Amino acid sequence: MTGPLPENPDRGDKREAILDAALTLFAERGFHGTAVPLVAERAKVGAGTIYRYFENKEALVNAVYRKWKHAFTAAVVETFPFDAPVREQFHALWTRIFGFANDHPTALQFIELHHHAAYLDAESRALEEQSLAPARALLDETRRQQITKDVPSAVLIHIVWGAFTRLVKAAAEGQITLDAETLDQAENCLWEAVRR
Amino acid sequence: MTGPLPENPDRGDKREAILDAALTLFAERGFHGTAVPLVAERAKVGAGTIYRYFENKEALVNAVYRKWKHAFTAAVVETFPFDAPVREQFHALWTRIFGFANDHPTALQFIELHHHAAYLDAESRALEEQSLAPARALLDETRRQQITKDVPSAVLIHIVWGAFTRLVKAAAEGQITLDAETLDQAENCLWEAVRR
DNA sequence: CTCCGAGGAATGAATGTTCGTTCCGTTCAA
DNA sequence: TTGAACGGAACGAACATTCATTCCTCGGAG
Numbered sequence: 001m002t003g004p005l006p007e008n009p010d011r012g013d014k015r016e017a018i019l020d021a022a023l024t025l026f027a028e029r030g031f032h033g034t035a036v037p038l039v040a041e042r043a044k045v046g047a048g049t050i051y052r053y054f055e056n057k058e059a060l061v062n063a064v065y066r067k068w069k070h071a072f073t074a075a076v077v078e079t080f081p082f083d084a085p086v087r088e089q090f091h092a093l094w095t096r097i098f099g100f101a102n103d104h105p106t107a108l109q110f111i112e113l114h115h116h117a118a119y120l121d122a123e124s125r126a127l128e129e130q131s132l133a134p135a136r137a138l139l140d141e142t143r144r145q146q147i148t149k150d151v152p153s154a155v156l157i158h159i160v161w162g163a164f165t166r167l168v169k170a171a172a173e174g175q176i177t178l179d180a181e182t183l184d185q186a187e188n189c190l191w192e193a194v195r196r
Numbered sequence: 197m198t199g200p201l202p203e204n205p206d207r208g209d210k211r212e213a214i215l216d217a218a219l220t221l222f223a224e225r226g227f228h229g230t231a232v233p234l235v236a237e238r239a240k241v242g243a244g245t246i247y248r249y250f251e252n253k254e255a256l257v258n259a260v261y262r263k264w265k266h267a268f269t270a271a272v273v274e275t276f277p278f279d280a281p282v283r284e285q286f287h288a289l290w291t292r293i294f295g296f297a298n299d300h301p302t303a304l305q306f307i308e309l310h311h312h313a314a315y316l317d318a319e320s321r322a323l324e325e326q327s328l329a330p331a332r333a334l335l336d337e338t339r340r341q342q343i344t345k346d347v348p349s350a351v352l353i354h355i356v357w358g359a360f361t362r363l364v365k366a367a368a369e370g371q372i373t374l375d376a377e378t379l380d381q382a383e384n385c386l387w388e389a390v391r392r
Numbered sequence: 393c394t395c396c397g398a399g400g401a402a403t404g405a406a407t408g409t410t411c412g413t414t415c416c417g418t419t420c421a422a
Numbered sequence: 423t424t425g426a427a428c429g430g431a432a433c434g435a436a437c438a439t440t441c442a443t444t445c446c447t448c449g450g451a452g
Contacts, residue, residue, distance in 0.1 A: 032228035036438055046403035151381045154372050159385055162362020163355040170354045185347045189355055193389035232412055242429030
């Protein structure tokens with residue numbers, strides 16, 4: 001699943017070095033725009049070494065995708081206040097998602113860029129669904145309670161997530177600055193977008 | 197600018213065939229993932245012919261980008277009711293943008309995919325700014341009139357545009373269906389996101 | 393404690409393939 | 423007949439991947 005592992009466990013950091021280099025380069029230049037030897041150079045590793053850890057370039061991009069999609073899901077779900085009032089849950093969701101974007105901007109850029117790409121395999125695709133499950137559950141529940149609008153929760157999710165990722169991208173490009181106040185204002189905008 | 201043109205004006209449709217093929221392939225597989233000979237094949241044209249019309253692959257992608265960015269801007273601005281009440285202007289904006297997405301789904305996908313890409317030249321970059329100028333003007337004005345929230349108009353634009361493109365992409369992938377009612381609901385969501 | 397040799401890990405030059413681009417013989421319109 | 427337009431074979435560069443070789447680690451013999 002994770003590719004062949006070297007038998008000496010001390011050297012597992014090579015794998016991480018490769019994953020890190022691949023994350024950055026794939027995020028910046030895309031899958032087809034990134035040459036494998038370039039990944040090797042950035043990871044300070046021989047080109048052939050990559051193939052000791054990953055079957056091929058496609059397996060590598062899938063490994064990067066899964067690693068960070070899992071990290072994202074974990075960051076959102078961990079210690080999530082599932083029993084708090086819904087407005088508070090929305091705030092928690094927003095805060096965690098942005099916290100992740102702040103801690104790992106390259107990872108979010110990578111995830112967005114490779115969303116639904118042709119070279120992602122079935123297992124990676126399945127993770128795409130899974131990662132937004134808490135949001136879907138929340139919005140389904142709030143709709144039932146007539147707190148949010150009578151609109152399919154999938155539509156609301158795409159509105160919030162689409163707006164969010166765009167804001168992050170714009171911030172990364174320096175078009176806007178996402179300080180605490182702006183972030184709060186944006187959260188408020190989107191709550192009003194979804195609330196009844 | 198537009199590359200060398202054949203001197204016989206009758207044959208200008210070859211250029212269009214190339215642009216059309218390039219639009220579809222670049223939208224589906226990205227810039228680096230699309231081979232020039234493949235574009236030629238789809239355009240039913242010899243590989244060499246492409247280079248009679250475009251200096252190189254980069255010039256081609258820029259030409260596609262400009263063509264459709266112009267078309268998009270035109271579709272939005274044409275007969276726009278600049279003097280209508282602001283809520284109506286917002287509706288007009290929403291309707292026109294979605295009308296474009298509906299008429300030319302591949303073009304919108306292409307534009308989104310190549311947004312701020314490294315291989316776009318300065319002139320193409322300039323068009324990115326220009327195309328959302330009407331929206332910016334509208335949101336600046338409504339903020340002055342205290343109709344929309346006291347949030348930088350750039351932030352509001354990214355919220356609306358981000359939500360919109362995500363909805364279109366989700367619809368293209370079959371995750372949601374954007375019928376007239378859903379579209380109306382979504383417009384309402386985003387108006388409430390921006391209005392005071 | 394030192395040295396040796398076995399075997400897995402790592403390497404990067406070599407390989408076959410695919411790409412962007414060019415070149416040139418052919419076709420077509422006038 | 424002539425010159426522009428065209429197609430597609432051909433070319434060098436760049437790519438993903440392989441593999442013969444080197445490096446490193448460590449167990450055990452002396």
